[in-house]
Amino acid sequence: MVEKVRKLPKTFQYFKDEDAFAGGVAFCAGCPLELTLRVLSKVMGRQTVIVGTPSCSAPVLYGQNVGAWHKLPYYSCLMTGVASSATGLTRYYKKAGQDVNVVCFTGDGCAADIGFQTLSGAAERNENFIYVCYENEGYMNTGIQRSSTTPIGATTSTTPVGVAGRGKNTQAKNLPLIMAMHNIPYTATATLSHMDDLAKKMQKAMEKKKEGLVYLHIFCPCPVGWGIESDMSIQVCREAVKTNYFPLWEAENGKFKLTQTVSSPDPITKYTKMFKKFNHLTEKELAVIQAEVDHNFAFLKHLTEFGAHGQPAESPENNA
Amino acid sequence: MAIKKFSSKYEAAWSDANQQLLCLDTGTWRTKRPVVNVEKCTYCGLCAIYCPPQCMKIMPDHFEPDLNFCKGCGVCAKECLRGAITMMPEGDFDNEGKKG
Amino acid sequence: MKAKKGELKVITGNSAAAYGAMLCRPDVVASYPITPQTEVVEQLSKFHADGVLEAEMIEVEGENSAMNAVAAATLAGGRAFTATSSWGLVYMYDAVLQAAGFRAPVVMANVNRETPGILAVSSGQQDMIQTRDAGWIQVIVENSQEILDTIIMAFRLAEDYDIQLPVMVNYDGFYISYLAEGVRIPAKDDVDQFLAVLKTQPKRTIMDPTHPIGAGSHGLMTEFMELRYKHCAALDRAKKKFDEIDKDYGDFFGRSYGGQIEEYRTEDADFVILTSGSAVGTSRTVVDAKRAEGVKVGLIKLRMFRPFPQEKLIKAIKGKKAVGVIDRSVNFGWNSGPIYTELRALYPEIGPMPILSFIDGLASIDITKPHIERVIDDVANAAKGKPYQAVTWIPLEERE
Numbered sequence: 001m002v003e004k005v006r007k008l009p010k011t012f013q014y015f016k017d018e019d020a021f022a023g024g025v026a027f028c029a030g031c032p033l034e035l036t037l038r039v040l041s042k043v044m045g046r047q048t049v050i051v052g053t054p055s056c057s058a059p060v061l062y063g064q065n066v067g068a069w070h071k072l073p074y075y076s077c078l079m080t081g082v083a084s085s086a087t088g089l090t091r092y093y094k095k096a097g098q099d100v101n102v103v104c105f106t107g108d109g110c111a112a113d114i115g116f117q118t119l120s121g122a123a124e125r126n127e128n129f130i131y132v133c134y135e136n137e138g139y140m141n142t143g144i145q146r147s148s149t150t151p152i153g154a155t156t157s158t159t160p161v162g163v164a165g166r167g168k169n170t171q172a173k174n175l176p177l178i179m180a181m182h183n184i185p186y187t188a189t190a191t192l193s194h195m196d197d198l199a200k201k202m203q204k205a206m207e208k209k210k211e212g213l214v215y216l217h218i219f220c221p222c223p224v225g226w227g228i229e230s231d232m233s234i235q236v237c238r239e240a241v242k243t244n245y246f247p248l249w250e251a252e253n254g255k256f257k258l259t260q261t262v263s264s265p266d267p268i269t270k271y272t273k274m275f276k277k278f279n280h281l282t283e284k285e286l287a288v289i290q291a292e293v294d295h296n297f298a299f300l301k302h303l304t305e306f307g308a309h310g311q312p313a314e315s316p317e318n319n320a
Numbered sequence: 321m322a323i324k325k326f327s328s329k330y331e332a333a334w335s336d337a338n339q340q341l342l343c344l345d346t347g348t349w350r351t352k353r354p355v356v357n358v359e360k361c362t363y364c365g366l367c368a369i370y371c372p373p374q375c376m377k378i379m380p381d382h383f384e385p386d387l388n389f390c391k392g393c394g395v396c397a398k399e400c401l402r403g404a405i406t407m408m409p410e411g412d413f414d415n416e417g418k419k420g
Numbered sequence: 421m422k423a424k425k426g427e428l429k430v431i432t433g434n435s436a437a438a439y440g441a442m443l444c445r446p447d448v449v450a451s452y453p454i455t456p457q458t459e460v461v462e463q464l465s466k467f468h469a470d471g472v473l474e475a476e477m478i479e480v481e482g483e484n485s486a487m488n489a490v491a492a493a494t495l496a497g498g499r500a501f502t503a504t505s506s507w508g509l510v511y512m513y514d515a516v517l518q519a520a521g522f523r524a525p526v527v528m529a530n531v532n533r534e535t536p537g538i539l540a541v542s543s544g545q546q547d548m549i550q551t552r553d554a555g556w557i558q559v560i561v562e563n564s565q566e567i568l569d570t571i572i573m574a575f576r577l578a579e580d581y582d583i584q585l586p587v588m589v590n591y592d593g594f595y596i597s598y599l600a601e602g603v604r605i606p607a608k609d610d611v612d613q614f615l616a617v618l619k620t621q622p623k624r625t626i627m628d629p630t631h632p633i634g635a636g637s638h639g640l641m642t643e644f645m646e647l648r649y650k651h652c653a654a655l656d657r658a659k660k661k662f663d664e665i666d667k668d669y670g671d672f673f674g675r676s677y678g679g680q681i682e683e684y685r686t687e688d689a690d691f692v693i694l695t696s697g698s699a700v701g702t703s704r705t706v707v708d709a710k711r712a713e714g715v716k717v718g719l720i721k722l723r724m725f726r727p728f729p730q731e732k733l734i735k736a737i738k739g740k741k742a743v744g745v746i747d748r749s750v751n752f753g754w755n756s757g758p759i760y761t762e763l764r765a766l767y768p769e770i771g772p773m774p775i776l777s778f779i780d781g782l783a784s785i786d787i788t789k790p791h792i793e794r795v796i797d798d799v800a801n802a803a804k805g806k807p808y809q810a811v812t813w814i815p816l817e818e819r820e
């Protein structure tokens with residue numbers, strides 16, 4: 001028998017604290033959102049106030065009567081008031097001289113749609129808190145409706161496929177880029193398949209929030225809403241990165257950097273065939289998605305050529 | 321008739337995990353159970369890292385699901401590079417649907 | 421012990437609101453400009469720039485964020501102030517409801533302006549009426565001095581351990597907001613002393629980041645109902661507490677306003693008229709004139725609208741022969757004034773008497789002396805047992 005090396009892999013080093021959540025909480029089996037929250041509590045530790053909103057995470061983030069599902073302080077908001085409530089908390093803690101991680105934790109529907117104004121306002125004011133958006137490309141909690149980050153062609157309960165309907169007919173809003181364009185100190189995308197990258201970005205978020213608003217956009221496919229087998233959620237995350245559908249990047253003080261490079265990206269069809277929401281698409285329609293992925297990635301690549309704020313572009317031809 | 325007593329000491333909807341930490345028996349949701357082949361385990365930890373409820377217990381030479389909370393999603397088995405975890409029908413076990 | 425006299429300054433109503441807030445040393449101020457409230461925001465920003473106000477100033481991108489920010493700040497343990505008006509109050513409505521439900525002791529100045537549907541940048545209390553079921557304490561004041569004094573009292577009421585509710589201080593936009601008059605500005609240390617009693621009370625529950633505490637837990641079944649009950653009970657307690665604070669304020673600063681209501685020449689009156697806000701001043705003058713003619717009329721100024729001062733009103737009105745209510749807003753679905761309909765609910769206790777509704781002053785129409793004379797004449801006739809019109813839209817009837 002081969003002697004095994006019994007040393008924990010280095011990912012565990014990021015987990016500084018105990019999981020703050022009760023062993024059993026009401027997330028669906030295989031839900032990446034559950035993993036995101038548990039990892040967040042392990043990486044960021046206890047001096048973290050979660051600001052949440054009605055969504056899939058609410059039944060777990062919010063307590064019931066005097067009982068709670070986790071040991072983090074939390075403030076439950078309406079969807080319109082997440083970033084603004086976090087502002088109020090952060091400013092008071094600042095005035096009182098308390099160092100606290102105020103972390104907004106919402107889905108894309110809140111971040112990109114109904115709560116976007118307050119998020120944008122807080123970003124412009126450069127408030128000292130962290131906003132984590134778990135991106136599941138729609139309103140999963142209310143029964144899979146489209147949001148402004150639902151990709152083109154995706155079927156949802158409000159963009160169903162029928163004789164006339166072909167799924168959502170507009171492109172997704174690129175929220176992380178929009179947030180980076182607010183010139184905040186730190187914006188990053190992350191997903192669960194690349195756990196070290198995710199944990200590192202969460203750690204960095206805690207540092208960078210001292211300078212101002214931090215925005216983390218975490219890709220969180222929904223097994224129920226997208227039609228994914230419960231054991232496939234991490235695989236979907238990985239394939240989203242491998243196809244450049246969801247590139248992993250960060251923008252620190254305006255300096256864009258890819259944190260994971262994909263040498264030969266997979267065709268988008270390798271990703272879209274993994275679940276049901278794109279099942280109805282024709283080759284032609286899939287080509288539209290592929291073109292969009294290519295465009296977005298090229299655009300992002302171009303952004304990485306620029307220096308941080310207050311610094312000139314790295315290559316002279318970009319100085320036109 | 322007057323109200324005899326209040327159940328909460330709070331004026332508003334406050335919760336306190338120190339007073340009551342809620343928990344569900346999510347282990348009972350399981351239809352399949354992850355079974356670890358200790359011989360095959362290389363201790364890479366991927367099963368524990370990716371486990372959504374984070375219920376993989378760290379043992380000296382392998383990882384073991386906490387059946388109180390394991391929902392049977394199968395992520396651990398899917399992510400294990402060595403195929404050391406097999407999802408077995410819950411009905412195959414004497415303590416079917418029960419805690420570990 | 422008495423407070424110092426304080427500096428006399430000629431300032432607007434909006435400025436008085438800003439002074440009132442500044443003197444209470446709020447930790448967080450968040451507000452968004454809207455006519456006719458804007459000057460409050462500007463003045464507070466100026467105080468901050470001058471180093472007189474050491475608060476965290478949040479220049480929010482809309483009223484909704486203003487209310488969310490101040491509510492969260494109070495629940496984190498701070499003192500917070502905001503000001504708004506009309507559509508701004510509408511735009512923060514979800515947060516207004518949440519602040520009350522969370523029992524966030526926010527103090528907000530609301531500069532009354534017309535609101536629903538018909539756009540009008542003009543005075544009217546309709547904005548306040550839209551939020552009457554929000555679970556807030558709502559106070560209506562009459563002039564600049566009362567604005568300043570009431571905002572200081574509002575902090576003591578809102579943050580009182582037995583109350584813990586948001587307080588909205590309402591004053592008529594345009595009429596009072598922009599009118600400059602002499603106002604006594606109390607000394608800051610005297611205001612500190614007036615508010616110091618709050619520090620001797622038990623500590624209210626706050627978002628302590630070192631404790632696994634959560635604000636906004638789901639209230640289920642009877643526990644939910646219990647929270648509703650507690651909220652209603654706190655509103656009920658606020659009535660007496662407001663009277664006490666008003667008396668304390670009077671004893672210390674030398675100015676008091678009667679608490680929930682102010683009665684003017686009601687004691688020996690045959691009948692009374694009831695109104696609120698800037699119309700009260702004019703009404704006093706007309707009542708004096710009518711008294712000089714031998715008409716035994718009295719005046720009640722409604723200061724607290726939520727909670728509704730039923731006990732005080734019953735005591736003041738019971739035994740009179742008639743009562744007329746002048747509303748600066750309407751009660752949709754009742755075709756009458758809202759304060760009037762509220763008063764009608766006291767009918768069994770005040771006994772059978774004619775109750776007359778007068779709607780006046782919408783969209784900055786002046787509630788003039790002739791209008792109030794007409795009110796008094798109509799109510800006087802009703803008191804004599806003559807037939808009367810239940811609801812009168814005064815300016816429409818008086819129109820040439």
